[in-house]
Amino acid sequence: AAHGPDSRARLAAALSGTEGGAATVAGLLSGAEGPGRDAEGSLALDLLVVLDAPQLDVESAAMLVEALPDGARLVLSGDPGVLGSAGPGRVFGDLLAARACPVVVSRTPDPGPVGELVSGVGAGELTAVDAPGHEVAIVPVRDPAEAVHRTVQLVTESVPRAFQVPPEQTLVVTPGHGGAAGTRVLNAALKEKCNPGPGRFAGFDPGDRVAYSPAPGRTELGQVLGAEQEGLRLRCASGEVLVARDRVAATLRHGWAVTAHQAVTLRAPAAVVVVPGDAGPALARDWVYTAFGRAERHLSVVQGVGPALATAVAERPAKPRTTRLPLLLRPQLPAPV
Structure with a gap:
């Protein structure tokens, strides 16, 4: 899934024109694109890769996570250097800062x-x-x-x-x-x-x-x-x-x-x-x-x-955003005895 139709078109081209394998985040959540929902109301998929992940605000990110079935894998991909989401939060940056999940750095500059x-x-x-x-x-x-x-x-x-x-x-x-x-x-x-x-x-x-x-x-x-x-x-x-x-x-x-x-x-x-x-x-x-x-x-x-x-x-690296998500995501240390 990509943020918008333009990204989706480029993704589909990279997938050798397999339109069925590419969707927008909004289309995926609404059911207009993608695999649809299973009997329990979860997205009928095993793996979801989200491109343009810095554009996820807290609401859309929460909706995506809640829609995943048990056992599914979620991969968030994006460039942390670009401007962030139009909505509140900085989910992608907070996940990186919290180190609450595996991170793979793959930076191949444009030629x-x-x-x-x-x-x-x-x-x-x-x-x-x-x-x-x-x-x-x-x-x-x-x-x-x-x-x-x-x-x-x-x-x-x-x-x-x-x-x-x-x-x-x-x-x-x-x-x-x-x-x-x-x-x-x-x-x-x-x-x-x-x-x-x-x-x-x-x-x-x-x-x-x-x-x-x-x-x-x-x-x-x-x-x-x-x-x-x-x-x-x-x-x-x-x-x-x-x-x-x-x-x-x-x-x-x-x-x-x-x-x-x-x-x-x-x-x-x-x-x-x-x-x-x-x-x-x-x-x-x-x-x-x-x-x-x-x-x-x-x-x-x-x-x-x-x-x-x-x-x-x-x-001026970026305009700061105030958020509690990194604190909530960090593994909680046991209280001192």
């Missing part, structure tokens, strides 16, 4: 300059890497307006020309929705260039790239196919989806640009990470690690914070 850069960030170092094929590009900018202009230029001109990656296969990641170079501003600029239109259907047009979030912490990218009487029809990694009219405003945003939290389980051939000048205080190592790690072949960093980016990588 090439992008993988080298991301590995360095994970270790707390932002270093220059040798990129003879321009696999990594740093684009300095002076202000948010220039950041938006250069981002659009990269997505629509530079990356397609140099790497034959079309705009729809480039992921733009920025720290937040607001601000002069947030997702709202970047998506407006990218829509005007990539798919101009009046936004006839609640601000969307056929062909628009969208970020669909059916529940908090779950985002998948899709494309608007058109409008129907009941709502907007999308093509997403999970298949065609009809978003009811009264749910459009709450669940849909334009999706050329997303936040790192929305992109945490997504990968793309190319990624453009936008770090505007006002983003310095909000940056941390896990954000940079997550954002940079979305790129498979090419990474462009639109850099407007100067030395603050290296400072965040070196000095």
